[in-house]
Structures are given as structure tokens and as C-alpha cells.
Amino acid sequence: MEGACREKGSVMGKVFALGAASGQAAQVDAVFLMILVIGIFFFLLTQGLLIYFAVKYRRRSPDRDNETPRITENRVLEFFWILIPSIVVVVIFYYGWRVYTNLHEPEAGAVEVYVNGRQWLYEIKYPDGRTAINEIRVPAGKPVKFILSASDVIHGFYFPDFRGKMDMIPGRTTVLRLQPDRPGRYPIFCTVYCGTGHSNMMARLIVMPPAEYAEWAAHGEKEGGEGKEHEPLAVRGERIVKNAGCLNCHNIEGPVKVGPDWKGVYGRKVLLEGGKTVTADEDYLRESIVDPGAKIVKGFPNVMPTYKTTLPKDDIDAVVAYLKTLK
Amino acid sequence: MNGEPETGRGYLEERGWRSWAYTMDHKRIGVMYLCTTIAFFFIGGIFALLLRLELLSPQAKYFSDHAYNVFFTLHGAMMIFLFIIPAIPSGLGNFFIPMHIGARDVAFPRLNLASYWIFVAGFLVVIASLVSPMDTGWTFYTPYSAKTGAAVATLSFGIFLIGMSSILTGLNFIVTIHMMRAPGMTWHRMPLFLWGMYATSIIQVIATPVVGVTFLLLAMERIFGVAFFDPSKGGDPVLFQHFFWFYSHPVVYVMILPAMGIISEVIPVFSRKPIFGYKAIAYSSLAIAFLGFLVWGHHMFTSGMSPLANAFFSFLTFFVAVPTAVKVFNWIATLYKGSITFEAPMLYALTFIFLFAVGGLTGPFLGALATDVQLHDTYFVVAHFHYTMMGGTVMGFFAGLHYWFPKMTGKMLNEKVARIAWALVFLGFNVTFFTMFITGFEGMPRRYAEYLPRYHVENVISSIGSAILAVGILVMFWNFLQGIRKGPPAPGNPWRALTLEWQTSSPPITENFPEIPVVTDWPYGYGEPKGRTA
Numbered sequence: 001m002e003g004a005c006r007e008k009g010s011v012m013g014k015v016f017a018l019g020a021a022s023g024q025a026a027q028v029d030a031v032f033l034m035i036l037v038i039g040i041f042f043f044l045l046t047q048g049l050l051i052y053f054a055v056k057y058r059r060r061s062p063d064r065d066n067e068t069p070r071i072t073e074n075r076v077l078e079f080f081w082i083l084i085p086s087i088v089v090v091v092i093f094y095y096g097w098r099v100y101t102n103l104h105e106p107e108a109g110a111v112e113v114y115v116n117g118r119q120w121l122y123e124i125k126y127p128d129g130r131t132a133i134n135e136i137r138v139p140a141g142k143p144v145k146f147i148l149s150a151s152d153v154i155h156g157f158y159f160p161d162f163r164g165k166m167d168m169i170p171g172r173t174t175v176l177r178l179q180p181d182r183p184g185r186y187p188i189f190c191t192v193y194c195g196t197g198h199s200n201m202m203a204r205l206i207v208m209p210p211a212e213y214a215e216w217a218a219h220g221e222k223e224g225g226e227g228k229e230h231e232p233l234a235v236r237g238e239r240i241v242k243n244a245g246c247l248n249c250h251n252i253e254g255p256v257k258v259g260p261d262w263k264g265v266y267g268r269k270v271l272l273e274g275g276k277t278v279t280a281d282e283d284y285l286r287e288s289i290v291d292p293g294a295k296i297v298k299g300f301p302n303v304m305p306t307y308k309t310t311l312p313k314d315d316i317d318a319v320v321a322y323l324k325t326l327k
Numbered sequence: 328m329n330g331e332p333e334t335g336r337g338y339l340e341e342r343g344w345r346s347w348a349y350t351m352d353h354k355r356i357g358v359m360y361l362c363t364t365i366a367f368f369f370i371g372g373i374f375a376l377l378l379r380l381e382l383l384s385p386q387a388k389y390f391s392d393h394a395y396n397v398f399f400t401l402h403g404a405m406m407i408f409l410f411i412i413p414a415i416p417s418g419l420g421n422f423f424i425p426m427h428i429g430a431r432d433v434a435f436p437r438l439n440l441a442s443y444w445i446f447v448a449g450f451l452v453v454i455a456s457l458v459s460p461m462d463t464g465w466t467f468y469t470p471y472s473a474k475t476g477a478a479v480a481t482l483s484f485g486i487f488l489i490g491m492s493s494i495l496t497g498l499n500f501i502v503t504i505h506m507m508r509a510p511g512m513t514w515h516r517m518p519l520f521l522w523g524m525y526a527t528s529i530i531q532v533i534a535t536p537v538v539g540v541t542f543l544l545l546a547m548e549r550i551f552g553v554a555f556f557d558p559s560k561g562g563d564p565v566l567f568q569h570f571f572w573f574y575s576h577p578v579v580y581v582m583i584l585p586a587m588g589i590i591s592e593v594i595p596v597f598s599r600k601p602i603f604g605y606k607a608i609a610y611s612s613l614a615i616a617f618l619g620f621l622v623w624g625h626h627m628f629t630s631g632m633s634p635l636a637n638a639f640f641s642f643l644t645f646f647v648a649v650p651t652a653v654k655v656f657n658w659i660a661t662l663y664k665g666s667i668t669f670e671a672p673m674l675y676a677l678t679f680i681f682l683f684a685v686g687g688l689t690g691p692f693l694g695a696l697a698t699d700v701q702l703h704d705t706y707f708v709v710a711h712f713h714y715t716m717m718g719g720t721v722m723g724f725f726a727g728l729h730y731w732f733p734k735m736t737g738k739m740l741n742e743k744v745a746r747i748a749w750a751l752v753f754l755g756f757n758v759t760f761f762t763m764f765i766t767g768f769e770g771m772p773r774r775y776a777e778y779l780p781r782y783h784v785e786n787v788i789s790s791i792g793s794a795i796l797a798v799g800i801l802v803m804f805w806n807f808l809q810g811i812r813k814g815p816p817a818p819g820n821p822w823r824a825l826t827l828e829w830q831t832s833s834p835p836i837t838e839n840f841p842e843i844p845v846v847t848d849w850p851y852g853y854g855e856p857k858g859r860t861a
């Protein structure tokens with residue numbers, strides 16, 4: 001694992017040079033710096049006073065201790081020391097939240113990578129069907145969307161150099177977005193304790209210059225990815241859908257059969273029984289297949305069978321990938 | 328009220344194990360709690376040192392990874408459930424709540440004894456779980472905790488019992504504070520330690536049942552296969568985290584509020600000044616207790632909760648900072664124009680403010696969403712909570728131990744040795760834990776038995792610091808033992824404090840006071856020729 005994580009210079013060094021491994025990381029660092037400055041200011045203020053008072057008002061002669069003044073409150077002072085921290089925390093909250101939502105904004109045209117955590121490795125799948133273990137290749141300068149899942153226990157997916165982190169949860173799909181700017185190799189750590197091998201659960205993220213990436217994507221067998229199974233995910237998904245009888249109830253386009261049709265299903269707003277609306281993201285699609293009764297589309301009967309036991313997790317991923325292609 | 332009482336025997340005079348095991352004297356029960364919890368502080372500390380030993384090298388060297396995982400689980404579980412949560416409330420609280428309000432005992436002495444023995448049963452079960460020691464971390468996250476071969480059900484049953492004991496103690500204290508106050512002891516004449524304990528007891532009574540139920544569900548999942556948290560059978564692993572933190576977040580205030588109460592006692596006594604902003608300190612404890620129930624989600628910003636829920640929890644989290652900051656300002660303002668001396672209790676109290684400020688001011692990094700996503704589950708968090716829990720609560724506990732030592736034992740401590748111990752603790756603590764902020768910022772995840780060589784230097788520094796800290800603590804407790812064995816006898820009120828426990832002999836008589844005192848004033852009228860009337 002060592003080579004995977006070639007020294008990239010300490011993170012600390014990067015902050016103070018204000019050069020993080022991506023634009024996003026630099027934004028996070030800016031929030032960090034802001035809180036740091038505010039924190040140091042209040043620390044020096046309070047502890048400076050503490051030390052100053054402790055020295056200045058130390059008891060000089062033992063008989064003088066009945067002469068301290070009776071100061072028990074000061075309304076104005078107290079008002080301000082409630083008001084000022086309240087304002088400061090709202091400001092910190094606001095910037096932390098803004099930057100966070102910025103980073104989570106979906107970006108069009110993102111390169112997708114499926115990553116599944118299991119004790120104690122990361123399984124990587126690309127939409128074109130290549131697979132790999134513990135090694136992820138992405139192009140520099142393009143948005144990347146990691147679609148995360150786990151097969152046994154909760155794992156974490158964390159790249160310190162990009163300040164990004166997301167848990168991988170069995171039975172759910174979570175998403176982490178990233179736009180790596182600088183080519184290089186970066187470590188990925190598991191951050192949620194997952195058993196004996198937890199501290200050895202690591203992967204590397206290889207950010208390639210776009211041209212190199214394109215070449216690798218064209219004939220990947222040469223380097224990296226084990227790429228045996230070259231059937232693209234979506235193609236595999238289509239095959240599964242045909243075999244599993246989904247099309248008995250669903251039309252891709254055209255007259256509505258028993259269930260809703262699928263054209264444009266990914267990303268559409270779905271009105272549910274009970275009046276709520278949800279956006280059909282990966283997690284919703286997956287849930288519709290493994291637990292159709294959980295959210296019923298308005299106007300349709302609750303008749304879809306669950307595929308939880310009949311379709312393995314991999315196949316469900318493939319089906320979801322296929323559904324996403326139906327634009 | 329002053330002066331040595333002629334009637335009654337010192338509470339320590341009766342001998343023999345029965346006089347302890349069956350005692351209904353809140354002071355003896357408090358002492359038993361103190362001894363038990365301090366024993367676990369030492370055991371937990373030994374585990375911590377083993378962890379630091381292993382982390383001297385990036386590769387597994389002395390123990391297997393599994394052993395390391397067991398050690399950090401036991402370190403966390405023991406320090407939290409068997410030391411920090413019970414030590415101040417059940418130990419010092421038991422001893423001093425009745426004395427502070429001028430009562431002869433708690434409201435339900437028999438229940439109090441029962442709580443202690445339930446606590447003992449709890450830790451015996453915890454020890455029994457060592458046959459197949461836990462390796463889940465003290466947080467017990469599912470699905471791992473539902474799957475591992477370790478004795479999760481046993482350990483969680485032990486903690487269930489300990490929780491029961493702390494609910495009973497909490498109830499007992501609430502009733503005691505409501506019903507047993509001496510004549511004239513209005514709410515606003517109560518020492519601030521009591522306000523802290525009151526808020527703490529409320530949290531214990533409300534929050535502890537939740538963790539009890541959570542552990543029951545987990546046990547049912549493990550034993551009967553009822554899948555509450557197992558996704559492959561329709562459960563939800565993240566649900567466990569919600570339950571767990573709904574308890575475990577408020578519980579950090581169970582740990583810190585009593586310590587803050589101690590600080591509010593010690594600072595005025597040693598600066599001979601009335602406490603500044605009495606009501607602000609008192610009510611901010613209640614505010615913290617209340618807000619503490621609304622922010623559990625900030626432990627789960629990366630668990631796939633919706634961004635909206637994250638924003639909501641982040642926003643509320645910041646508001647816990649305000650009442651906390653107010654307390655710190657009040658303590659510092661109390662020093663202003665005081666006549667300050669620096670005996671060991673005061674040194675620890677000032678250290679509390681200093682270290683807790685670091686812990687508090689690193690909180691916003693974890694409360695703000697953007698930076699929490701980066702720092703969550705790294706050593707930054709480890710550093711942050713050790714600054715608040717150890718730099719805060721444990722320093723407050725040490726302040727309390729030094730402050731009340733003469734009262735509890737009737738002996739004085741060697742001040743010089745106490746200061747040497749303090750210096751070592753202060754130095755060792757900062758070397759160990761300040762470094763961890765940097766380690767965490769550089770991205771090293773917590774709970775790692777092995778790590779990349781790029782973090783080597785930081786880890787070695789932390790390990791050296793932990794050795795200094797350990798020496799400091801040994802010196803401190805050696806001093807306590809020496810004090811008990813051959814310290815000079817303590818006068819009734821060595822610190823010239825105004826709270827009621829000091830107005831009786833040291834050690835107190837079994838009935839606490841020769842006769843129930845009548846209170847005419849608040850306990851902070853220092854410096855004035857005569858106390859003011861509240």
C-alpha cells in the first residue's frame with residue numbers, strides 16, 4: 001500500500017501555500033482558515049485576560065483578601081458577550097454550509113465510478129464494465145461522481161488531499177463528488193471502524209492527465225484495471241432487465257403498462273402515494289427494486305415484487321446504471 | 328454555624344467491610360463510587376498507554392491489529408461508562424449534594440445504596456465480557472457490532488445496568504435538590520455545583536433510557552436475529568447511530584456540567600471574589616442541557632443524511648457554544664480584581680479553563696459542515712474530545728479532588744508535590760493531544776492500528792507526551808495516598824469557603840451537621856466584610 005500513497009507534501013504545507021489538490025479542497029481550507037483565525041482571536045482574548053488577571057491580581061499580602069470589590073454582574077457587558085458569540089457562530093455556520101452545499105451540487109457530465117466497500121478492500125467498477133481493486137483512475141479537470149455502497153458493514157471513503165469523505169452503508173447508495181485538478185496519486189482511507197483490517201483498508205486515487213486517461217480508457221488492459229469483464233454496466237443491466245421480466249410490467253416508452261414507464265426515470269420528480277415528491281436518484285431506483293413497497297408511485301398499485309433475493313447486488317447496480325441511460 | 332461540632336462521630340470512624348457494604352450514608356457511598364471509578368480510570372489509562380505504545384511504530388509491532396482494536400474499545404468504554412460519567416456525579420455529587428444543601432442525606436438513601444450495587448453488578452458484567460473482548464469501539468456501530476464474534480451482548484448488558492444505576496442516582500438527586508434544602512436555601516442561594524448537578528441529573532434521567540433500549544435492540548438482533556439494524560433483512564444500520572447519539576450527545580454534558588460546577592465553586596474561593604453572573608452560570612447549565620438534546624446529528628454528517636438535515640443539526644450545534652462561552656467569560660470576570668492564590672485546586676481550575684477553551688474553540692471546525700466532512704473520524708476529533716473531556720471534565724474532577732480532599736479525608740495534602748504533579752499533567756496532556764490536532768488535520772483516521780509512515784513523527788510525539796502525562800497522574804495519586812496516610816489533620820474550613828460543607832468538621836460527622844443549618848445568604852459573599860443578602 002505504501003507506494004500508493006507517495007508523499008505529496010504535508011497537508012499543512014498545502015494550506016499555508018493555499019494550494020490544495022483541488023479547487024474544492026481550497027474552498028474547504030478557506031473555511032478552515034476563517035475558523036482558525038476567529039478561534040485564535042478568541043483564544044488569545046480569553047486566555048490573555050485569564051493570565052493577565054491571574055498575574056495582576058495575585059494575592060500579595062495575606063491580610064488584603066477582604067478588600068476585593070463586590071462585582072456580581074454587569075448587564076451591558078453580559079449582553080454583548082452573548083450577542084457577539086451568537087453572531088460569530090451564525091457566520092461560521094453560514095460559510096460552512098455554503099461551501100458544503102457547493103461541493104454537493106451535482107455537475108453535469110461527471111465521470112461515474114462505482115465503489116463498493118467490503119472487509120477490507122474497495123471494489124471498483126466503471127460504467128464500461130472494467131473492474132479493479134483498490135485503485136481508482138480518473139481524469140484530471142473533470143467532475144467525478146463516486147457512487148458508494150458496501151456489502152458487509154459500514155465503511156468510510158475519505159481522501160484527505162481533497163478534504164472529501166462519505167460513509168459507505170450496506171443497503172444504501174451514497175454519493176461523493178469531486179473535481180480533481182492536479183494529476184497525481186492520492187491515498188483513500190476507510191474512516192468508519194470496520195473490524196480487524198480497518199487500518200489496512202486503503203485504496204489509491206490516480207488522477208491522470210486527460211490525454212493519458214483517454215488512452216487508458218481505450219485499452220485499459222495494459223495498466224491498472226483488471227478489465228476482464230468488458231461488458232459495460234448498462235449493457236449488462238439491459239440484459240438483466242430483459243431476463244427478469246421487468247418489461248412485463250414496465251414499458252420503456254409508450255403506453256403505460258402495470259407500472260410507470262422508464263423513459264427519463266432517472267432524475268425525474270416522482271409524486272408518491274401520500275402526496276410527497278421525491279427525486280429519482282440512484283438510491284431511489286435501487287430501493288424501488290429491492291423494496292418496491294417502501295415508496296409507491298401515485299396512481300399505481302403496490303404489486304411490484306421485490307428483487308432483493310433474486311437479483312444480486314451487482315446486478316441491481318447494473319440495472320440502475322441501465323435505467324440511468326434511458327433519457 | 329462555625330467551629331467544630333461536639334456531637335456525633337466522624338463518618339469514617341466505623342470499621343469493617345459491612346459498615347461500607349451496607350452503608351446508607353451518602354458520603355460513604357460517594358467514597359465507594361470514587362474508589363471504583365478511579366480504579367477504572369487507571370485501567371482505562373493503562374489501555375491508553377498500550378495504544379500509544381503500539382502507535383510508536385507505523386506497522387504492527389507489539390500487538391496484533393485485533394488486540395489494538397480491543398484495547399481502544401476497552402479504553403473508550405471504560406473511560407466513558409465506568410469513569411467519566413459516574414465519577415463526578417455519583418462520586419463527588421453523592422458526597423457533596425446533601426452537604427451543599429444542608430441536609431443529612433439524599434432523599435432515598437436505600438435507593439442510593441442500590442444504585443451503587445447495580446453499578447457494581449454492571450461493571451462485573453462488563454468484566455465478564457472480556458472472555459471474548461469487544462472490538463467494536465465504544466460506539467458499537469451496527470452492522471459490525473451485530474456481526475462480530477465478540478461478546479457484544481454481554482458488554483451492552485453491563486452498560487445497561489450501569490445506565491440503570493445512573494438513572495436511579497439522577498432521580499435521587501433531583502428529588503433531593505427539590506425536597507431536602509435546608510431552611511432558607513432558596514434556588515438562587517444554591518451553590519453552582521448544585522445547578523450543574525441538577526441539569527446533569529435531568530439529562531441522565533431523560534437520555535439514559537434511550538441507550539438502554541438501543542442496547543436491548545442490539546442484543547435482540549444478536550441473540551434472536553430480529554433485524555432492526557441489518558439491511559439485508561430490512562433493517563437500517565444508520566438508525567442505530569441516531570439512537571446511539573441521541574443518548575451519547577447529551578451525555579457529553581453529563582460529563583462536563585458537573586465539572587463546570589466544580590470550577591464555579593473553586594474560582595471564587597481562591598480569588599476571594601463573588602462569582603460573576605451567578606444566574607447566567609446557573610441558567611446556562613439548563614440551556615446547555617436542553618440544547619444538548621437537539622444536536623445529535625452532528626456526529627453523522629457523513630452518514631448520508633440529507634443535506635437539509637445536516638444543515639439543521641449544524642446550525643443548532645453552534646448554539647451550544649453560546650451558553651458555554653458565557654460560562655468561560657463569567658469565570659474570567661470573577662478573577663478581575665480578585666485576591667488570587669494558586670493552591671492545587673485553583674491550578675486545576677485555571678487549567679480547566681485553558682484546556683477547555685482549546686477544546687471549545689476547535690468545536691466550530693467540527694460543527695461547520697464543510698470542515699467537518701474533512702475532519703470527521705480523524706485524529707482531529709480525538710484531539711478535540713480529549714481537550715473537552717480530559718482537559719475539561721477530568722481537570723475539573725482533579726480540581727474537585729484537591730479541593731475537597733481535606734473535607735473527605737480530614738487530612739491536608741502536600742502542596743508542593745501536588746504542584747509538581749500538576750506541571751507534569753499539564754505538559755504531558757498538551758504534548759499528547761495538541762499534536763493530534765495536527766495529525767488529524769493531515770488526514771490520519773482514528774482507530775488505526777497501523778498507519779502510513781507520513782504520520783510517524785506526530786505519533787511518536789503523542790506517545791512521549793502520554794508517558795509524561797502518566798507520570799504526572801501517578802505522582803498526583805501517590806500524593807493522595809501519602810496525604811491519607813500521613814497528611815497533617817485538616818481544619819474544618821482550610822480554604823475559608825462559604826458553602827455549607829465547610830461549616831462542619833473535616834471529615835464530617837455521620838449526620839453531616841450537628842444541627843441543620845439555617846441559610847440566610849448566598850454562598851459567594853467573598854471579600855465583603857459581611858455577606859450580602861440575596
Ligand SMILES: [Cu+2]
Nearest residue numbers: 155190194201
Ligand atoms: Cu472499513
